[in-house]
Each structure stands twice: as structure tokens, then as C-alpha cells.
Amino acid sequence: MTDTVLDRLLRYVVIDTQSNAASQAQPSTEKQKDLGHLLVAELKALGVHDAHMDEHGNVYATIPATSSKDVPVICFCSHMDTAPDFTGTNVKPQLLRGYQGGDIQLTGDPSRVIKVSEHPDLTNQIGHDIVTTDGTTLLGADDKAGIAEIMTAAATLLSNPGIPHGAVRILFTTDEEIGRGADKVDLAKLGAAFGYTLDGGVIGEVEDETFSADGVEIEITGVAQHPGTSKGVMENAIKIAADIVARLPRDIAPESTDGRQGFIHPTGISGSMDKARLTFIIRDFVNNGLTEKEALLKNIAEEVMKAYPGSTMGFKVTEQYRNMKEVLDRHPEVMDNLMEAVRRVGLEPVTHSIRGGTDGSRLSFMGLPCPNIYTGGHSYHSPLEWISRQDMEKSVETIVELVKVWEERA
Structure with a gap:
């Protein structure tokens, strides 16, 4: 050939x-x-x-x-x-x-x-x-x-x-x-x-x-209720997920970092009133940087959840590569x-x-x-x-x- x-x-x-x-x-x-x-x-x-x-x-x-x-x-x-x-x-x-x-x-x-x-x-x-x-x-x-x-x-x-x-x-x-x-x-x-x-x-x-790399998955279970009778009851899982994304630091994102800076990057959001799922990738050149960013993300999510006492959250970290x-x-x-x-x-x-x-x-x-x-x-x-x-x-x-x-x- x-x-x-x-x-x-x-x-x-x-x-x-x-x-x-x-x-x-x-x-x-x-x-x-x-x-x-x-x-x-x-x-x-x-x-x-x-x-x-x-x-x-x-x-x-x-x-x-x-x-x-x-x-x-x-x-x-x-x-x-x-x-x-x-x-x-x-x-x-x-x-x-x-x-x-x-x-x-x-x-x-x-x-x-x-x-x-x-x-x-x-x-x-x-x-x-x-x-x-x-x-x-x-x-x-x-x-x-x-x-x-x-x-x-x-x-x-x-x-x-x-x-x-x-x-x-x-x-x-x-x-x-x-x-x-x-x-x-x-x-x-x-x-x-x-x-x-x-x-x-x-x-x-x-x-x-x-980079060293991890993936994070956040599963949210909200409180569903008919919209007409929801006052004081409904905790919309979609809004909880949106609140978490909205609180992410803008200076730790792919669009605002370069060189040896790592980031937290939401890659997916899906759900309904009662359940929602968020996926993230976490990147840094040192493993301690990964740990710090994952802790930051978890703290943000836990802080958001305080406003939704009837809802629950799962937080899962998966190692991707080093x-x-x-x-x-x-x-x-x-x-x-x-x-x-x-x-x-x-x-x-x-x-x-x-x-x-x-x-x-x-x-x-x-x-x-x-x-x-x-x-x-x-x-x-x-x-x-x-x-x-x-x-x-x-x-x-x-x-x-x-x-x-x-x-x-x-």
C-alpha cells in the first residue's frame, strides 16, 4: 500500500x-x-x-x-x-x-x-x-x-x-x-x-x-405536590438543582481559567419536580486541588439544601484519571x-x-x-x-x- x-x-x-x-x-x-x-x-x-x-x-x-x-x-x-x-x-x-x-x-x-x-x-x-x-x-x-x-x-x-x-x-x-x-x-x-x-x-x-480528573453526580429528591395546592409543601427538585449551579464560583470554571488552574464544570442537568440529577467534571493538576474543589461543591450543595428541609441529596464522586x-x-x-x-x-x-x-x-x-x-x-x-x-x-x-x-x- x-x-x-x-x-x-x-x-x-x-x-x-x-x-x-x-x-x-x-x-x-x-x-x-x-x-x-x-x-x-x-x-x-x-x-x-x-x-x-x-x-x-x-x-x-x-x-x-x-x-x-x-x-x-x-x-x-x-x-x-x-x-x-x-x-x-x-x-x-x-x-x-x-x-x-x-x-x-x-x-x-x-x-x-x-x-x-x-x-x-x-x-x-x-x-x-x-x-x-x-x-x-x-x-x-x-x-x-x-x-x-x-x-x-x-x-x-x-x-x-x-x-x-x-x-x-x-x-x-x-x-x-x-x-x-x-x-x-x-x-x-x-x-x-x-x-x-x-x-x-x-x-x-x-x-x-x-489534568487529574474526577466526576461528580448529585441526585436530588424533592417534594412533589399539585401546583394548585403547593404553598408551603412543594420543594421543586429542578429549582434546587438550578440553585446549586447558580452558586458555582465564576472564577473556577473552564471559561475563566487557563494554564495550571483547575475548574468545576457542570456537564448535565435533568429532572422533574420530584427528582433531579446534576453531573460535573472536576479538574486540577494536583490531587489536593481535586479534593478541595469537590469539598467546595459539596458545601455549596449542602448549603442550598438547608432551604429545602423536606428534600434529600446524594453526592457521588467517581475517579476518572490522574x-x-x-x-x-x-x-x-x-x-x-x-x-x-x-x-x-x-x-x-x-x-x-x-x-x-x-x-x-x-x-x-x-x-x-x-x-x-x-x-x-x-x-x-x-x-x-x-x-x-x-x-x-x-x-x-x-x-x-x-x-x-x-x-x-x-
């Missing part, structure tokens, strides 16, 4: 793979397997005989070693699902060849414009081939760009057996966007010592730190080798903290130390998503150089 990384991206993004947090299945949507089946077929066509997809939609494959050295087995991982934040159905990728600067108006919805003032990284893309959507869907470069880059690097290694490297494992997961990407990964079967997710953004930026830096700092060679590979492809590496999480967050704590590598994508989870062909090619080069560095230093 002689497909380029661009060919692969354009083929993958038109497959609808959005995950669904409301589903308890894994994968949460069967359509994610449509891409999985295609990837297995393409890997086998490349000569990867052990490529397969398990019942949970995870794809596993091995590129055999070409070196006689005892090289640690490393894994490259990307996720197949796209975010539920904006529709990913009927994606129509658009290719703007030889970008010459200026704003990019999207053809399917002319009201949507990728503005240089809002996307300053476009100034570094003169002459590049830019992939966008038509403005009616997200693109899905998060993380199909990562998949395309891993697949292209695999094709490069397999067609050039003279490149010395250890065994390389490939892992494509489902449901990363809803926080379950690593739930059903079989690390014993994967058999890797270290891993790298291809799920980043600007080329040159490598990420060894993520900051992977805690694990990666114990294995400095993982980042050292990555930084060397980035320099070899002509970039100056910049370490960056992710205001979010990746499969690597969970995988690191499961026993697979796993930082994050750039894919070249921008404005993920939105109809203004875009990516450069040349930046994707740079990511492919980085993967190839990285396996060479591991072999040299073994």
Missing part, C-alpha cells in the same frame, strides 16, 4: 465513530468498529499478520523487530472515536492546497470562518495543504490524524526493513472521548514496556502531564528519547501540560508509561477543526525516528 498520511486521514474521517456517554456498552457505539475493521484489513494488507480487533473494539497489531538488540517494546496508541460535542455524521473533508494566508471560509456553512485572529498558528502554515470540514461537522482529526500517522509510520517501517528497531506494538482504542479508552485494554496481550499516544496538537509540543507525570517522572528515558526524536526531525521540543486527558493518563497508571505526541491538529471538537498535511508528515517522521532512538540507546 502506497497511501500517504493524507490519503489515510481523508479515508478515516468520513467514517462516523462518535462515542456516546449515555451508553454503558464498550464500545459505546458499534459504529466505532467500522473503522476498526478497516484498520485491521489495512494492517494485514501491509503484512501485519497478528492484527485483530477484540470484542470491545480495540485493535492490536505488532511490527516485528529488525534489530538483534534487546530493545524495550514500545507501543503507539490513538483512539478511533470522535467527540460527542459536535456532530461527526456525514463529514465532508475539504482540502485547501498551498494555503497562502488569510481567513478560511467553510463552504457548507459560510457563517463559519477559521479566522487568523483566532487561529494564529495559521501564520506558520503558508504553502501547506490544509484539511478542514465544510463547517457542518467536526473533522475528527482528533484522533484520526493520530491513527493515520501511526498507520503511515507502520507502512514506512515495514517497507524499509533496513531501519533498525525493536518490536513495535500498535493499539487503537474506543471511547477515549468519554473517558473509557483504556477500560478494556489488555496490557498483558499488548506486551509493551512503554507507550506513546498520538493525540496532541501543534507540532513540536510533547505532553508529559495531564496526572500521568507522576508515573513518567519515574521513567525519564521515555521523555528523553522522545525529545531526541523531535530534535532529529528539525523541531525544538516544547513540553506542555494538557488541560484534559488522554488514554495515556490511564495507561500510565495501569503500568504503561505513556506521554503524548503531537499530531498537528487544531481546534478539536469543533466545526473549525483543521490540520496540515505537512504537519502530519512531520509526526510520521517523529514516530520513525523515535523507534530508531530506542534501538540505538538499547
